[in-house]
Amino acid sequence: MIIEVKVPTPGESITEVELANWLVANGDLVRRNQDLAEIESDKATLSLTAPESGKLEIVVEAGSTVKVNAIACRIDTSVEVPDVEEDSPEEAASEETPAEKVAAKPAGKAPGKEAQEAPAAAPTGMKSTPLARSKMEAEGLSAEEVLKGLRKLSSREVDAVLDLRAGGGVGSSIAAERDIERERMSNLRRQLSKRLVQVKNETAMLTTFNEVDMSALMALRSKYQDAFVKKYGYKVGLISFFLKAAAQVLLKRPMVNSMLDGEEILTPNYVDISVAMQGPKGLMVPVIRDVHSKGLAAIEGDMKSLADKVRSGKVSLEEMSGGTFTLTNGGVFGSMLSTPLINPPQSAILGMHNIVERPVAINGKVEIRPMMYVALSYDHRLIDGKDSVGFLVDVKKRIEDPLALLTGDREPGAVLLDV
Incomplete structure (x- = not known):
């Protein structure tokens, strides 16, 4: 059975929202009540949740402005989603240290490929303090969701680390690179801008x-x-x-x-x-x-x-x-x-x-x-x-x-x- 997941209404006066970003990928298996996407309105950020378990088909791309009650995605409930056991391999792997994860890798992989895949595994093996873990558990947050809430890294930060590692100061590579990042304003920021001008003028x-x-x-x-x-x-x-x-x-x-x-x-x-x-x-x-x-x-x-x-x-x-x-x-x-x-x-x-x-x-x-x-x-x-x-x-x-x-x-x- 195919279920259509529609964009929720944040309030009576709001007719359009922005689908800010997807928390899952197209074709992923999702579970009931799982957060699928973040939706930004003029006043707040809402979560789009899965009404049932199944295979996800994304209809609206991230960053798009859509009408309230428009179809955001579809879920094929005929696809069985395996239950996550309490002591599943995925959870056990998340508790391993980076050294243990390296030791657990199959020996048949080429060293070059291992080196390329290591950065991708870093978020899973990231260490966290007991206080951070308890807060994430209390709020139902995963490490990936916390990382997504942080600002993105640019080449500047990478160059800064390389320069510091080499024993330099602020580094010439940072000064040599002159970039301008372009990012579309969110609905929330656009509405805030309008309200600030409204206060000034009215x-x-x-x-x-x-x-x-x-x-x-x-x-x-x-x-x-x-x-x-x-x-x-x-x-x-x-x-x-x-x-x-x-x-x-x-x-x-x-x-x-x-x-x-x-x-x-x-x-x-x-x-x-x-x-x-x-x-x-x-x-x-x-x-x-x-x-x-x-x-x-x-x-x-x-x-x-x-x-x-x-x-x-x-x-x-x-x-x-x-x-x-x-x-x-x-x-x-x-x-x-x-x-x-x-x-x-x-x-x-x-x-x-x-x-x-x-x-x-x-x-x-x-x-x-x-x-x-x-x-x-x-x-x-x-x-x-x-x-x-x-x-x-x-x-x-x-x-x-x-x-x-x-x-x-x-x-x-x-x-x-x-x-």
Whole structure:
């Protein structure tokens, strides 16, 4: 029986997608629920999976733009696919070291042919750390899928290795070769480009800045990090504190959490924050729901789960839709200051930056403190200066005195004494 596998729909408003690349070859035997290809839409990367086991016939070439529900491939289910035994030779071979694999080769092969085939066998015999193997097993990733997620090697990298092996520096062969690589933009990147231009042309975007003394928060995190890891199994990051602080202030200043819909202003009574994360396919912005009602442990848990999905390319369209506000952290790349672009249809975005020890005036004395610049870009059509500047001041207050995350705008002593 021949089964037609059609291109899935990523969302109601999307009619075309790009079949980015096939994970299997034409004529391969595939198993039910096996990932066959990666499909890129305007908003997310999806997987094309096999509904049944059988022999694959590819209909659409990689890199092609196709309509939703078009036939991507066919599977002949009459072809029997052997089951993979737990101790199959293929799996046993994957556990062998390169030396063992060489020893296990048939003696009849010519030395020249063996030398030519050795590079092709390298990915199978590639060594990995126990942590890497456990992560791949948890996410259902093979070594080949991980390697495919990396950037391709060019002759530059090969020349660099040869030059270093020969004892040279940067090497003359790299300088002599002047190549220009040409690569077609993906649907995801094209849509991102359109959205960035849209923000620039269709919003009255302004950015306001402030600086935050991170001393108290870093001391608190350092003091309780071990206890936190012991209880929850993962560390708490600085971003989670900013997410919690931003959510509290967004409820206090709802206009920063609002968005324009034509001539109407939409103001949610909840806070869903989009968090910019870097993945193999580029920048993704998954959403943490109901941040205002969650504790730091739950926020950090959601962050960890979404980050793992972004890294493995498994984040769904639903998980990237519906945010009311965005947080981005350029500090992880060393950024000192930036003006982040609004993520439409939202009206504001908070930018974190790197932490640098700088001299600051504290009670009339100069002290060295770990300082971070923060930025809020906002649509001035909807958000006035009072709310934008006040938002950063309120976030700054909660980060510089983390107890304010428990007591809000009231002093901890006043809360204790109920005055």
